Amino acid sequence: MSQTSPAGSSQIDFSQAALEHLDALYGFAMVLTRDRGEAEDLVQETYLRAFRAFGRLAPDSNLKGWLFAIMRNIRLNQLRHDQSGPQFVEIDAEEPDRMQVLAQAATEPHATLVQKVEREQIRTAIERLPAHYREVVLLRDIEGFSYQQIAAILQRPAGTVMSRLGRAREQLRALLAHWYTGPATH
């Protein structure tokens, strides 16, 4: 995709290239908002801002990651203006009891669990994760971004991304283990 061509064709290039990521962006918008109407607004707003800023994007940039970063920034700004809405919470201070439960659940035999778990149930479990875990699982395991790319989107160090992803996966495993083997509190 050429991003250095004259304005007109550059914008057409943008339309063609950016629309390839519509489903992915909509998925991220759903993860961020959990509301179809808000997600659609967020996607539209993302394309609008990206379209206007496309000329400033370096030719070798990752378009998909750039679109995701724009979307997340828009959402964070919306939340700052809407204090009654859901808030992003830093997760470094997890409740100790809960972490212990999760650690126990994470020791369930994986192979048995994987055989039982169906796609739809995994999707539902991801949707039930807290927002900060949901987004990191989506970015890595659904959209396939690298740690560095996720760090750029979340504006966090790569080390934070790794630890957050680890906790998110533990909680996801715990959620699924809870469904299939009963509460993991024994």
Add this chain to the structure above:
Amino acid sequence: MTMKECQHIQLLTSIYLDDELQNGERDAFETHLSTCAACRALVDQERAWLGAVRSARPLYQAPAELRARIEKNLAESSGVWTAPAELRRKLNQMLPQAAFPWQSRWPVRLPALALVLVVLIGVSWWWEKTHSLVSGFPKPSEFALMAVETHIRRLNGKLPLEFESNSPVAISDWFAGKVTFSLKLPNYQESSGQNKLYSLEGARLVALRNDYAAYVAYRMQKRPITLVVTTSAIAAPEGGEPVVSKGVTFHCDAVNGYKVITWSDRGLTYALVSDLEERGQQSCIVCHAGTKDRDFIEGLRPR
């Protein structure tokens, strides 16, 4: 094989499976796996687990209507001489079918045929857009429909305000630099000392044709009123019943039970949406509460 080595491998398993280990680390990891059945089994389990999680992709699929809307907006913004998205869609559907039977016999005529087709479809599209009659009047403009949709989204709690204030001055200041035009909300009510007929709730930006329009939320006796403002270059008032008052043509319409009035004045185009009576002309009070404006509002009342 030491227990310490195996613990180290376990810590790195997710990173290995995410393909994030550096070359040296990766080689060491794989060397260990080749000699340790327990760690190999653990990695296989973890790989299967991640594979199951990743099999859930895609989590969501964008609604077709959203895709069409974004394609349309992007196409309209790609340049002055770009054909409308709807026109291009129709051409895409029709041209291949028309081209193949004709191409071998009259190759020279194909461009002419395409040109005629473009003109016919263009005229048809323009005619449909501007002349479809609803209740004897042209159908509401895209801007009017957008304003009503915005109003409904606000009512449904889907459109949070970005800036909450009951001060016209504060809201006017908030818009400064965010929209490409200067919007000064009148503060007649505050300065007149009379009983308040309406209250101002706040504002936000709303997307319109790859630009931003100003959205202002009011309430009159618990009934919400929406004001959307953009430049006349982006949206022109059209459709609905034209009513001239004080030299300005107001386009009045009802969409989904809501009254919408659109008009242009000094380079800006406005849309006012409410569920008020008649043409909803009482909603004009949000900017025209003075005695001298009564005639103007009366001018919008149905005869």
